[in-house]
Amino acid sequence: MYVTPVSNELLERYNKPGPRYTSYPTVPVWKADFGEDDYRAALRDLAAQTNPIVSLYVHIPFCATRCYYCGCNATVTRREEVVDVYLDRVQHELEMVTESLGKGKRVVQLHWGGGTPNFLTNDQMERLFRMLDDHFAIDRDGELAIEIDPRIGTREQIGFLKQLGFNRISLGVQDFDDFVQEAIGRIQPIDLTREQYYVSRELGFESVNLDMVYGLPFQTAETFEITLQEVINLKPDRIACFSYAHVPWVKSNQKRIDTSKLPDTNTKFQLFQTAIAAFTEAGYDWIGMDHFAQHDDEMAVAVRERRLHRNFMGYTTRPALHMIALGMSGISDLAGRFVQNDHKLGSYQKTLDSGHLPVVRGYHLNEDDRIRRLAITHLMCNLELPFDLTKAEFGVRLDEVAGESLERLEAYIDEGFVEFTPDRLIVTPLGRYFVRNLAMELDAHLEKNSDRPIFSKTI
Numbered sequence: 289m290y291v292t293p294v295s296n297e298l299l300e301r302y303n304k305p306g307p308r309y310t311s312y313p314t315v316p317v318w319k320a321d322f323g324e325d326d327y328r329a330a331l332r333d334l335a336a337q338t339n340p341i342v343s344l345y346v347h348i349p350f351c352a353t354r355c356y357y358c359g360c361n362a363t364v365t366r367r368e369e370v371v372d373v374y375l376d377r378v379q380h381e382l383e384m385v386t387e388s389l390g391k392g393k394r395v396v397q398l399h400w401g402g403g404t405p406n407f408l409t410n411d412q413m414e415r416l417f418r419m420l421d422d423h424f425a426i427d428r429d430g431e432l433a434i435e436i437d438p439r440i441g442t443r444e445q446i447g448f449l450k451q452l453g454f455n456r457i458s459l460g461v462q463d464f465d466d467f468v469q470e471a472i473g474r475i476q477p478i479d480l481t482r483e484q485y486y487v488s489r490e491l492g493f494e495s496v497n498l499d500m501v502y503g504l505p506f507q508t509a510e511t512f513e514i515t516l517q518e519v520i521n522l523k524p525d526r527i528a529c530f531s532y533a534h535v536p537w538v539k540s541n542q543k544r545i546d547t548s549k550l551p552d553t554n555t556k557f558q559l560f561q562t563a564i565a566a567f568t569e570a571g572y573d574w575i576g577m578d579h580f581a582q583h584d585d586e587m588a589v590a591v592r593e594r595r596l597h598r599n600f601m602g603y604t605t606r607p608a609l610h611m612i613a614l615g616m617s618g619i620s621d622l623a624g625r626f627v628q629n630d631h632k633l634g635s636y637q638k639t640l641d642s643g644h645l646p647v648v649r650g651y652h653l654n655e656d657d658r659i660r661r662l663a664i665t666h667l668m669c670n671l672e673l674p675f676d677l678t679k680a681e682f683g684v685r686l687d688e689v690a691g692e693s694l695e696r697l698e699a700y701i702d703e704g705f706v707e708f709t710p711d712r713l714i715v716t717p718l719g720r721y722f723v724r725n726l727a728m729e730l731d732a733h734l735e736k737n738s739d740r741p742i743f744s745k746t747i
């Protein structure tokens with residue numbers, strides 16, 4: 289694929305901190321006085337719907353060591369019993385959630401993320417899976433996904449995961465280069481990753497995916513190209529290629545990263561473009577901002593049919609499902625509310641021990657929020673904005689309720705980022721790199737909260 293060149297001047301001007309819009313409104317807007325009672329009310333509202341279908345996320349925060357670049361909510365331990373104590377609390381949370389929601393709701397999407405979900409022993413994984421099964425009706429034909437760290441995975445463990453019912457697996461790779469691995473505190477021999485990839489294939493996982501990161505110390509377009517070719521040779525179904533966000537004031541483990549070895553903005557952008565060129569030439573479709581999928585993968589099909597969605601788990605082909613998250617730092621998205629769990633292990637567990645749900649903040653969306661959320665999600669996933677997008681669900685056209693945002697977006701025509709046709713806005717190949725900047729024009733909360741911390745830069 290021809291990779292659209294981007295001038296340094298444009299990069300400088302638009303590479304500014306902004307939300308990634310995994311939610312709208314974004315987390316800084318959520319309210320600290322949204323608490324347990326509000327969450328219970330959301331669960332009851334969901335229960336009142338006819339046959340609600342849910343997506344279930346479980347956060348497993350444990351890791352054997354802390355990688356220097358890590359931006360996840362993770363905690364290091366080597367003790368199995370710490371996990372048992374955590375699973376007791378997750379069970380308690382599950383019981384409280386289903387007290388309001390009712391048992392047996394159908395789950396079509398299950399995701400275990402972390403941390404390192406495969407840090408758990410087989411017994412612990414079986415226990416967790418069974419407790420979820422006891423409270424929900426998990427559809428075995430749904431998307432049952434788990435993230436694994438190949439450094440601690442084994443053939444036997446991957447087989448056990450398949451036996452439990454998982455049909456999708458994501459292996460963390462980041463970069464195969466030795467210098468990069470040493471600089472990020474994550475030594476992961478390529479043969480190990482290859483072996484576990486092939487084991488996952490052999491055992492019949494429907495989807496085997498790899499996660500990579502660009503913008504790490506010592507990465508150059510030349511070295512990264514070698515990693516990209518190794519990844520392409522494996523032929524994963526999907527690849528996530530995330531931008532490294534260096535925020536040591538938020539993630540103190542990142543202080544161990546030698547900043548003098550980090551690529552500058554231009555090199556980092558070149559890394560990203562190298563990935564786009566390599567994957568698209570190898571037959572992958574570029575999805576949203578930073579994902580790639582085989583051309584016949586359902587995610588690539590969904591993009592062509594303009595029906596890709598996005599939630600806290602990432603891109604999805606399923607229309608907006610209600611998501612219930614369990615565990616420390618989990619974020620639920622149900623019945624028009626966002627609900628965030630405590631992100632500290634100690635207080636998450638303590639709150640549950642005192643008989644309360646560990647909610648620390650949340651937000652109840654009004655109609656304007658829901659309209660803008662639909663618009664932002666559609667723009668970021670499908671790179672277009674039909675003006676009648678909101679008509680079917682809300683009875684109003686987008687240009688009737690967000691006319692001022694669309695006017696602001698017209699200013700990007702001169703930059704070459706968007707085109708307007710009589711019925712829609714279309715993001716150009718150049719504008720795609722700056723789709724977050726475009727989405728920010730639809731955000732009605734951003735200005736009011738401009739002093740709040742927002743996340744990472746565009747590139």
Ligand code: SF4
Nearest residue numbers: 351354355358362403
């Ligand atoms: S990157 Fe993954 S394995 Fe490494 S510390 Fe973070 S969550 Fe754990």
